[in-house]
Amino acid sequence: MFKAVGKYFRAVWYLMTFRVDKASETLRMNPGVVSANYDRIIDEKRQRLNQYKDAISAMIAQEESKKEKLRAVTEEIGKLEKLRSGAAAKAKKLVEQYGGDSQAVKGDPEYLKCQAAFKDFSSTLAEKQQRASEIDEDLKQLVANVSGHKTQIQSLMRDLDKLKEEKHDAVADILSASEERQIADMMTGLSNDRTSEELRELRELRQKSSANARVSRELAGLDTKRAEADFMEYAQSTEADDEFDALIGLAKKETPAPAQQESKIPEA
Secondary structure, three states, X not given: OHHHHHHHHHHHHHHHHHHHHHHHHHHHOOHHHHHHHHHHHHHHHHHHHXXXXXXXHHHHHHHHHHHHHHHHHHHHHHHHHHHHXXXXXXXHHHHHHOOOOHHHHHHOHHHHHHHHHXXXXXXXXXXXXXXXXXXXXXHHXXXXXXXXXXXXXXXXXXXXHHHHHXXXXXXXXXXXXXXXXHHHHHHHOOOOOHHHHHHHHHHHHHHHHHHHHHHHHHHHHHHHHHHHHHHHHHHHHHHHHHHHHHHOOOOOXXXXXXXXXXXXXXXX
């Protein structure tokens, strides 16, 4: 018994699920819903595209920052190279001053100062050159990445424009398919489309209205003819009665109008 009840509830669940799925499919195929879904997808893609643009803008800002750092490090390298050259030139003058006596030159405090400065400038210069090389490599990679992302975003923008066109094509296709299906259903007698029924009712009302107007016009003409026939019948009846009265002596004789008496002029 419990097994049978379980089968029953499963069957009911499957039926409800089927109906919900069919209703959902019908709703999704509605042209207005399709258009709204396309608008939602386009809006989401546009938002992601704007986020992508913001990320690329940040990368471009980082690119400009690295270029500025590279310029600054390059200037420092140039300055260190000049300082190092200056320290070497000053030490060279000491050598000339002492006639090439290495012991005398190395014993001069200025030589030691120039030597320490040269080493310090050389060490710092090597660090700056390494740093400049790293910045330059980073900058090349960043420029390549930015260029690739720019190409990608241009492609995405074209896809977004195509999606906007696809929206109109999809809605038009659904409307066309719906009309074709309704026509086919009408031909096979399977149509439940209320629109066709309303059109039929409107056409029947139009025909009925035209028929009523035609009947009204016909009735109006018939009343006129009937009135004319009544008038003619009365006239003929009156003439026959007068003729009959005349034959039997009942016709009324017209009384002549009394003559006016002539006024006499009194004799003098």
